[in-house]
Amino acid sequence: MPKVGMEPVRRKALVDAAMRVIGDHGSLTVTMSEIAKQAGVSPALAHHYFGSKEQLLIETVRSHLQRLRDSVVTELGAAKTPREKLSAIIRVSFQADQFAPETIAAWLAFYAEAQRSEETRRFLVIYARRLRSNLLANLKALCPREDAERIAEGAAAMIDGLYIRQSLRSAPISIEASIALTEDYINALLAPLSQKAALQKDR
Amino acid sequence: MPKVGMEPVRRKALVDAAMRVIGDHGSLTVTMSEIAKQAGVSPALAHHYFGSKEQLLIETVRSHLQRLRDSVVTELGAAKTPREKLSAIIRVSFQADQFAPETIAAWLAFYAEAQRSEETRRFLVIYARRLRSNLLANLKALCPREDAERIAEGAAAMIDGLYIRQSLRSAPISIEASIALTEDYINALLAPLSQKAALQKDR
DNA sequence: TATTTTTGATTGACTGATCAATCAACAAAA
DNA sequence: TTTTGTTGATTGATCAGTCAATCAAAAATA
Numbered sequence: 001m002p003k004v005g006m007e008p009v010r011r012k013a014l015v016d017a018a019m020r021v022i023g024d025h026g027s028l029t030v031t032m033s034e035i036a037k038q039a040g041v042s043p044a045l046a047h048h049y050f051g052s053k054e055q056l057l058i059e060t061v062r063s064h065l066q067r068l069r070d071s072v073v074t075e076l077g078a079a080k081t082p083r084e085k086l087s088a089i090i091r092v093s094f095q096a097d098q099f100a101p102e103t104i105a106a107w108l109a110f111y112a113e114a115q116r117s118e119e120t121r122r123f124l125v126i127y128a129r130r131l132r133s134n135l136l137a138n139l140k141a142l143c144p145r146e147d148a149e150r151i152a153e154g155a156a157a158m159i160d161g162l163y164i165r166q167s168l169r170s171a172p173i174s175i176e177a178s179i180a181l182t183e184d185y186i187n188a189l190l191a192p193l194s195q196k197a198a199l200q201k202d203r
Numbered sequence: 204m205p206k207v208g209m210e211p212v213r214r215k216a217l218v219d220a221a222m223r224v225i226g227d228h229g230s231l232t233v234t235m236s237e238i239a240k241q242a243g244v245s246p247a248l249a250h251h252y253f254g255s256k257e258q259l260l261i262e263t264v265r266s267h268l269q270r271l272r273d274s275v276v277t278e279l280g281a282a283k284t285p286r287e288k289l290s291a292i293i294r295v296s297f298q299a300d301q302f303a304p305e306t307i308a309a310w311l312a313f314y315a316e317a318q319r320s321e322e323t324r325r326f327l328v329i330y331a332r333r334l335r336s337n338l339l340a341n342l343k344a345l346c347p348r349e350d351a352e353r354i355a356e357g358a359a360a361m362i363d364g365l366y367i368r369q370s371l372r373s374a375p376i377s378i379e380a381s382i383a384l385t386e387d388y389i390n391a392l393l394a395p396l397s398q399k400a401a402l403q404k405d406r
Numbered sequence: 407t408a409t410t411t412t413t414g415a416t417t418g419a420c421t422g423a424t425c426a427a428t429c430a431a432c433a434a435a436a
Numbered sequence: 437t438t439t440t441g442t443t444g445a446t447t448g449a450t451c452a453g454t455c456a457a458t459c460a461a462a463a464a465t466a
Contacts, residue, residue, distance in 0.1 A: 004435060006441060026318025031425060042443050047427060105318045111370060112315040115229025115308045125373040154384045161364025167314060170328040181357045188391040209415060234451060245417050250453060
């Protein structure tokens with residue numbers, strides 16, 4: 001029942017299918033056939049709309065990061081103080097759907113792919129920068145710039161590290177525990193600084 | 204010039220070659236031909252000694268983790284106090300050869316592979332557990348068990364996270380900065396605990 | 407010591423399977 | 437009749453894995 005205006009529908013179906021298949025498979029060595037089958041179309045159609053497998057995968061990363069970004073924007077809007085915004089960023093990073101094993105597996109596969117695909121790498125770099133700069137902007141409201149930079153770097157690393165450790169599925173850490181570990185890190189590094197600031201004021 | 208007793212020599216050459224090729228390529232989708240060529244033998248010989256590509260890759264992970272383990276044992280032996288031992292563990296994790304882009308790329312590829320290969324996953328789980336338990340053992344000498352567990356988890360995540368962020372090669376962090384971030388984390392989380400312990404003693 | 411036999415090392419050539427990509431053809435809507 | 441959506445069939449390339457054959461050292465035998 002071919003109708004007109006199917007292109008956006010098919011593109012979305014294929015990108016979503018790719019995400020699912022990659023997540024299940026835990027790797028980018030999935031076939032166009034598998035993806036197309038999951039999307040309910042023929043492999044030829046996938047090529048028709050995306051031109052190549054590589055391009056489909058790139059669009060898949062892009063869409064995934066876009067969704068993540070939307071979540072962050074929403075949550076940041078709801079948060080009032082800088083400290084609340086920091087918590088919002090952390091919360092989104094460990095959102096249930098983000099932290100699901102298949103999502104983590106896909107995430108990891110994309111990181112590996114970034115070693116070869118310049119375009120995939122570019123998207124991940126943008127994500128990494130955004131995470132860092134979101135953290136940094138709010139930390140700067142709470143402590144001196146240099147400290148903020150250090151803490152942002154550390155927090156970003158901790159978030160990514162909790163992901164990669166999760167991917168092994170030995171001793172899985174709960175969402176709450178992951179959030180707690182990251183919050184602890186920020187609190188522990190901010191504590192002595194605000195103490196110092198208070199002393200400074202007292203003088 | 205075929206001589207007897209070549210087996211161990213060839214096995215080592217192939218495993219080393221695999222590590223190099225994977226690192227350069229940034230992915231496990233390397234051909235047996237490439238690996239064999241790098242090792243200076245025919246592809247058929249690689250199959251002769253390892254039976255399959257999968258097995259060669261598994262041996263490669265194994266050998267890599269073995270080397271890392273040896274470094275840790277050596278450094279731990281040289282360190283005296285628990286705090287020094289913690290620093291030794293961190294130092295080894297960011298050793299120059301471990302932190303080289305190709306090594307990190309290979310590392311990442313193995314993590315991705317672990318999603319599919321149960322045996323690869325097993326090795327990485329062993330590594331993760333070892334890192335955690337090395338940290339934990341020494342932290343327990345410095346703070347209560349529950350705190351030690353939290354801190355060990357966080358430090359391990361931070362180390363792995365610094366690796367994965369390094370893999371993107373945007374804003375690379377130096378070895379020293381990586382060590383400093385991890386040390387800072389441990390210091391910041393231990394500080395309030397030893398303070399509390401001191402107060403406890405005073406009472 | 408001279409010879410034959412066995413054994414381990416090694417490869418070139420081949421096979422079979424997989425898969426991305428192409429294309430010609432058809433169906434329905436405009 | 438043109439345009440858009442769709443697919444089955446096919447192609448060409450890539451690769452893991454196999455195999456039979458070769459070669460030289462070592463061991464056994466004469």
